[in-house]
Amino acid sequence: MQPKKNIVHLPVYQPGKPIEEVKRELGLTEVIKLASNENPFGCSEKAKEAIASEIANTSLYPDGGAVELTAALAEHLGVEPNQIIFGAGSDEVILMISRAYFEAGDETVMASHTFPQYKHNAEIEGAVCIEVPLQDGTHDLEAMLEAITERTKVVWICNPNNPTGTMVTHEQIEAFMKKAPSNVLVVLDEAYAEYNTTSEYPDGFRLLKTYPNLILLRTFSKIYGLASLRIGYGVGHPDVIRSINQVREPFNTSRFGQAAALAAVKDQAFIDRCREENAAGIRYLTGEFARMGLSYYPAHGNFIMVDVKRSAADVFNGLLRQGFIVRGGHQLDFPTKIRVTVGSQEQNEKFIRALENVLAEIGVEA
Numbered sequence: 001m002q003p004k005k006n007i008v009h010l011p012v013y014q015p016g017k018p019i020e021e022v023k024r025e026l027g028l029t030e031v032i033k034l035a036s037n038e039n040p041f042g043c044s045e046k047a048k049e050a051i052a053s054e055i056a057n058t059s060l061y062p063d064g065g066a067v068e069l070t071a072a073l074a075e076h077l078g079v080e081p082n083q084i085i086f087g088a089g090s091d092e093v094i095l096m097i098s099r100a101y102f103e104a105g106d107e108t109v110m111a112s113h114t115f116p117q118y119k120h121n122a123e124i125e126g127a128v129c130i131e132v133p134l135q136d137g138t139h140d141l142e143a144m145l146e147a148i149t150e151r152t153k154v155v156w157i158c159n160p161n162n163p164t165g166t167m168v169t170h171e172q173i174e175a176f177m178k179k180a181p182s183n184v185l186v187v188l189d190e191a192y193a194e195y196n197t198t199s200e201y202p203d204g205f206r207l208l209k210t211y212p213n214l215i216l217l218r219t220f221s222k223i224y225g226l227a228s229l230r231i232g233y234g235v236g237h238p239d240v241i242r243s244i245n246q247v248r249e250p251f252n253t254s255r256f257g258q259a260a261a262l263a264a265v266k267d268q269a270f271i272d273r274c275r276e277e278n279a280a281g282i283r284y285l286t287g288e289f290a291r292m293g294l295s296y297y298p299a300h301g302n303f304i305m306v307d308v309k310r311s312a313a314d315v316f317n318g319l320l321r322q323g324f325i326v327r328g329g330h331q332l333d334f335p336t337k338i339r340v341t342v343g344s345q346e347q348n349e350k351f352i353r354a355l356e357n358v359l360a361e362i363g364v365e366a
Contacts, residue, residue: 037301044225050262076265103126162191188214201300217233318362
């Protein structure tokens with residue numbers, strides 16, 4: 001049996017190492033995972049209660065249209081219900097966009113180092129990926145505009161960018177949208193938007209009112225702490241959402257995911273606390289990195305990419321032996337950098353002690 005020719009070269013996504021596997025391999029009793037940008041504070045207690053209440057309905061299919069959740073989220077975001085589509089994580093919305101818009105030979109523009117699922121799903125559909133180098137770890141929007149041709153269908157902008165954590169501003173995005181062709185769909189992936197603490201972050205919902213070729217992606221996996229339930233969403237013009245809905249699988253989000261997300265949206269006090277704790281964690285970690293003489297990209301999500309000035313693989317493995325799972329830059333084409341999720345204060349302090357030990361063991365590379 002022969003698979004599609006355009007998928008045989010595709011890599012399989014490699015998630016962060018599981019905690020249980022590291023404990024078993026290295027004989028550790030405590031392992032702290034700071035690799036997958038999960039919320040160290042879990043999820044809202046109200047969401048937990050909603051999950052528990054759904055156990056009695058396990059035998060029933062979910063609401064295929066997620067009607068109740070859609071109405072609540074639309075009210076929270078200030079948009080219309082027909083502007084929202086849900087997926088099994090925002091990853092599935094990326095998949096659906098690719099399925100809905102790409103034909104073989106179409107082009108798509110993205111940054112050279114960004115969330116890999118844009119390229120992965122585009123190539124599955126036979127699209128040609130045009131990758132524009134980052135500029136100091138940030139999207140080069142002017143160069144991305146120049147890369148657009150008559151064959152371009154979709155442009156992907158991850159903001160904050162994963163894995164670098166950098167941000168483009170509202171002014172920059174608005175200037176980009178003014179120049180981008182109206183027949184090109186611009187995907188603004190805002191998986192970490194709720195962690196924002198700066199007034200310069202784009203107001204995508206305002207831009208949606210002017211630019212029907214814009215779609216925003218959000219998720220309940222990050223600050224909402226519902227990663228295991230796989231539920232994310234896109235917000236765009238009703239015509240765009242209708243097209244994506246035409247390729248959506250039935251019952252693509254679970255009863256548990258919908259119930260938990262509905263309760264989570266109604267508990268914004270939890271989100272506010274997580275945002276504050278994350279901002280404090282960024283201040284602590286970047287302060288410690290500066291003390292240690294390590295440079296880092298500005299962090300606008302719940303993770304930081306720091307230059308450890310040594311082999312990222314060596315630092316990754318050294319931290320692993322000390323019970324810390326981070327994302328090694330050697331896996332991301334950043335050979336001397338690591339990406340670390342902001343944890344609780346206790347986790348952050350333990351991580352810094354472990355990092356100092358590892359860096360001392362390795363020494364500075366020539």
